[in-house]
Amino acid sequence: VDPATDLAHKELTAAKIAEFVPASFAERGAVVPFTTPLLNQARMRKDRAKRVEFLLPNFSAGKGIYVVPWKSLPSLMTVTLHDRLLYEGLEGVDELTPEAVRRAALEVAAGGVAGPQAATAAKATRARDAQYLTLTNFSLVVELLKLVGIGAEDLLRPGLSVEESRTLARASLDRVAQIVKIPPDELSAKVEMLSETIAPVGLPGVSQPGRLRQLRTRLEVMRHSLEAWAEADSSDLAQLGTFCAQIIKHTQELLDIRLGRFDDACRDLRKMVQDDMGAKRAILEHLSGISWLLDGWDFLTVMWAAVADKPHETQQTTMSEMFRYVPLIPRQEAIAADNFDFEGLARIQRRWMLVNEDWRTGTLDMPAVMRIEALKAEMA
Amino acid sequence: MSSLAEQWKALARDAGRLGDEKFLQVFKLLEQLGSKTDVNPALDLMRPRLAELRPVRRISLSRLFFHPVEDLLDNPDSYRRKINRVSRATLPGAWAAVKGLLDPSLVSAANEGLAATSPRDGAALVEVGRPLWAAGSAALVEVVERAQAEMKWRLELFGRDEDVLRQLGTIREVTEIGGEIEALKIQLPERPIGELAESHTDTIKAALADVGQESARRAAPLLLVLTSRMMRPGDLLKMLSEVRMGGDSSVRDEVSRDLSGYVVSNLLRQTSEIERTHEGAEPGISDLALTAERLSEGLNSVNETVQSLRDAAMSDKVKTARTEIGNFVMRSIVGDVDKNVMGLLKAPDGGVPNDEQLVQAENFALALRRSAKLAGFLGIQREVNAKITQLREDIGRESSTLRKRGDLNGDEARRQIFGRLRLIEILAGSDEAERLYRQWSQG
Numbered sequence: 001v002d003p004a005t006d007l008a009h010k011e012l013t014a015a016k017i018a019e020f021v022p023a024s025f026a027e028r029g030a031v032v033p034f035t036t037p038l039l040n041q042a043r044m045r046k047d048r049a050k051r052v053e054f055l056l057p058n059f060s061a062g063k064g065i066y067v068v069p070w071k072s073l074p075s076l077m078t079v080t081l082h083d084r085l086l087y088e089g090l091e092g093v094d095e096l097t098p099e100a101v102r103r104a105a106l107e108v109a110a111g112g113v114a115g116p117q118a119a120t121a122a123k124a125t126r127a128r129d130a131q132y133l134t135l136t137n138f139s140l141v142v143e144l145l146k147l148v149g150i151g152a153e154d155l156l157r158p159g160l161s162v163e164e165s166r167t168l169a170r171a172s173l174d175r176v177a178q179i180v181k182i183p184p185d186e187l188s189a190k191v192e193m194l195s196e197t198i199a200p201v202g203l204p205g206v207s208q209p210g211r212l213r214q215l216r217t218r219l220e221v222m223r224h225s226l227e228a229w230a231e232a233d234s235s236d237l238a239q240l241g242t243f244c245a246q247i248i249k250h251t252q253e254l255l256d257i258r259l260g261r262f263d264d265a266c267r268d269l270r271k272m273v274q275d276d277m278g279a280k281r282a283i284l285e286h287l288s289g290i291s292w293l294l295d296g297w298d299f300l301t302v303m304w305a306a307v308a309d310k311p312h313e314t315q316q317t318t319m320s321e322m323f324r325y326v327p328l329i330p331r332q333e334a335i336a337a338d339n340f341d342f343e344g345l346a347r348i349q350r351r352w353m354l355v356n357e358d359w360r361t362g363t364l365d366m367p368a369v370m371r372i373e374a375l376k377a378e379m380a
Numbered sequence: 381m382s383s384l385a386e387q388w389k390a391l392a393r394d395a396g397r398l399g400d401e402k403f404l405q406v407f408k409l410l411e412q413l414g415s416k417t418d419v420n421p422a423l424d425l426m427r428p429r430l431a432e433l434r435p436v437r438r439i440s441l442s443r444l445f446f447h448p449v450e451d452l453l454d455n456p457d458s459y460r461r462k463i464n465r466v467s468r469a470t471l472p473g474a475w476a477a478v479k480g481l482l483d484p485s486l487v488s489a490a491n492e493g494l495a496a497t498s499p500r501d502g503a504a505l506v507e508v509g510r511p512l513w514a515a516g517s518a519a520l521v522e523v524v525e526r527a528q529a530e531m532k533w534r535l536e537l538f539g540r541d542e543d544v545l546r547q548l549g550t551i552r553e554v555t556e557i558g559g560e561i562e563a564l565k566i567q568l569p570e571r572p573i574g575e576l577a578e579s580h581t582d583t584i585k586a587a588l589a590d591v592g593q594e595s596a597r598r599a600a601p602l603l604l605v606l607t608s609r610m611m612r613p614g615d616l617l618k619m620l621s622e623v624r625m626g627g628d629s630s631v632r633d634e635v636s637r638d639l640s641g642y643v644v645s646n647l648l649r650q651t652s653e654i655e656r657t658h659e660g661a662e663p664g665i666s667d668l669a670l671t672a673e674r675l676s677e678g679l680n681s682v683n684e685t686v687q688s689l690r691d692a693a694m695s696d697k698v699k700t701a702r703t704e705i706g707n708f709v710m711r712s713i714v715g716d717v718d719k720n721v722m723g724l725l726k727a728p729d730g731g732v733p734n735d736e737q738l739v740q741a742e743n744f745a746l747a748l749r750r751s752a753k754l755a756g757f758l759g760i761q762r763e764v765n766a767k768i769t770q771l772r773e774d775i776g777r778e779s780s781t782l783r784k785r786g787d788l789n790g791d792e793a794r795r796q797i798f799g800r801l802r803l804i805e806i807l808a809g810s811d812e813a814e815r816l817y818r819q820w821s822q823g
Contacts, residue, residue, distance in 0.1 A: 081805050081813045112798035115742070116735035119795060234503065235567075312502060314570050317577070351582075354575035366746060366806055
């Protein structure tokens with residue numbers, strides 16, 4: 001054992017759980033979809049002086065997490081052009097939330113710097129977002145019309161021309177505006193604004209669930225897969241699988257509470273449009289909790305699904321890699337204190353980690369970059 | 381084609397109209413039929429849809445028996461003698477002879493085990509295989525004896541070549557520790573094994589110590605299989621000195637020497653095959669580059685060991701192999717790479733490359749970058765560097781023409797520019813790509 005590794009190990013042994021688990025989401029930072037292998041799933045946050053810093057998953061001897069300001073990165077590794085441009089895009093962002101990072105990342109990827117396939121995927125994702133926004137807007141209007149006794153079927157009645165249907169909708173909305181005591185013009189602006197706020201999660205009870213609700217479902221699938229995998233694996237890696245599944249379970253429990261509150265906030269439509277700023281605030285608060293809880297999981301579900309049909313030995317190396325990226329639940333959020341042996345788990349992970357020469361020297365491993373690009377293009 | 385084959389094909393065509401489940405059932409039934417020449421065309425018809433459904437292939441008893449040897453197998457036309465390889469042509473005869481000597485109850489137990497085991501369950505397959513490998517290996521002792529004694533019998537089963545006796549010996553040695561070999565394989569990364577984790581190294585060392593407890597000689601077949609699976613077999617040779625094995629130390633040295641000889645000869649064999657492997661198959665540029673990389677890495681990894689052998693003939697051979705790989709890289713990757721890339725960037729109708737063409741251009745650039753990494757070792761540094769410089773200039777020139785074009789909308793223009801910047805990034809690094817990005821953004 002070389003002295004550096006030994007020292008790192010001792011540090012790790014001495015570390016308390018508090019050092020592994022962040023206190024809050026802000027401390028955990030938001031995952032930025034970088035493509036430089038060493039920056040994969042790195043988290044970005046602002047320090048007290050509002051300077052941006054990065055938290056890198058432990059990549060060599062597992063000294064825990066590295067906290068590095070952007071300026072120091074070039075001395076550690078070669079950073080892809082994509083990551084440089086993404087960083088520029090994020091610099092001006094006031095609040096580094098998962099949603100803000102996602103917007104910036106899609107913008108950069110759509111340009112083509114992460115390759116033509118990533119560009120096409122990013123454009124498709126943005127188009128889907130826009131479609132879903134329209135759907136949400138439409139659903140809200142339909143719900144509002146119910147206040148004056150008009151249903152979707154009335155607007156789509158056979159024999160009604162498109163123009164007639166539109167006129168009916170407009171007239172009905174005017175009546176809604178009267179009931180909720182808002183000028184008609186303002187009503188549609190409010191509905192639009194609320195739609196934008198709601199769309200990432202989507203309205204409750206809509207047949208097509210929103211993006212974050214879909215991710216929750218994918219997480220559920222992943223948890224079952226991990227549990228079965230850990231059951232079948234005879235090595236010590238099974239512990240990592242169980243750990244990930246457990247974290248997902250807790251994440252889901254917290255998520256479901258948030259989703260419940262989100263849905264409640266969306267239910268009283270009349271109140272929602274009357275106190276639109278209040279409603280927006282409440283919805284945003286729940287949305288923020290939901291997106292922070294899910295932050296980082298999108299990539300992991302894609303990563304795990306990509307090896308579903310691969311031999312068990314490939315799943316093993318993926319498992320050990322995935323462990324480094326698992327989004328731990330901040331101490332502020334946790335319902336019950338988890339009693340994980342982080343030090344033991346990290347030791348297992350280190351024993352299973354493939355050592356890549358390029359990574360050690362900081363040279364950019366282009367094939368690895370492209371594998372990451374391909375996986376990220378799969379993300380929604 | 382026989383009329384029977386035609387009938388099977390008709391059945392396969394009809395099966396195409398069935399639901400997935402039924403379709404798979406028909407495939408499985410066909411696969412179990414005896415005469416392959418009749419059935420194969422029908423199976424070929426079904427394969428495209430099969431690839432989508434990805435059913436797990438049924439494993440036959442003979443295939444399970446030869447699992448431990450699979451990494452040593454060569455096609456009859458590329459088989460090279462005397463280096464512990466086995467020709468696929470030997471397998472049918474070997475299996476027929478072995479099967480005839482196996483206890484019928486063992487055969488039926490193994491068959492039942494196979495039927496009840498998912499072909500994806502590596503660990504379970506090892507357990508099904510263990511008794512088969514042990515008994516089969518013992519049977520091979522008899523087979524070899526009989527083949528030596530009864531010329532007529534041997535001619536019938538294997539033909540005239542005496543080399544078959546040595547091949548049978550190799551199969552016997554490998555299957556003797558078949559359980560250990562297969563148990564180890566499922567604990568290591570997929571082949572070709574590139575990087576190893578600490579846990580993998582520990583597992584390999586433990587397996588070697590275990591198998592070689594009495595004598596290092598017994599571990600030789602395991603080493604043979606393992607080096608054949610590794611990108612850098614030399615790493616295993618180095619590992620060997622760190623493992624405690626039983627028996628005389630001279631035995632271990634001998635095993636180590638034999639193994640070095642095998643590793644080098646096997647790499648040389650693959651090098652001389654390098655052109656033929658890809659003949660007619662039209663490999664992608666990425667495959668060519670990977671092959672060259674695999675062979676160079678392999679040779680590079682045994683460098684030290686070869687030097688320590690002080691075998692002038694061997695050193696010469698390695699030198700020749702390097703030159704051969706170097707020539708191959710120059711001819712099939714570096715030579716036309718600039719024409720290929722620029723051809724892809726310039727769509728014939730004056731349009732711009734689509735996604736697929738951009739990706740293809742990236743693949744050429746990546747292959748060149750891979751070659752650049754090997755160039756020092758292969759002695760083609762100057763040529764490769766010159767090519768990279770030239771291609772960079774070509775791309776730069778082409779991009780400035782592109783930027784002056786007025787017929788592209790903003791989105792498309794940006795996409796095309798980034799397409800070229802990515803090529804620069806692959807060839808010359810991210811700093812150079814960023815420099816050009818800033819420069820191009822200004823003007």
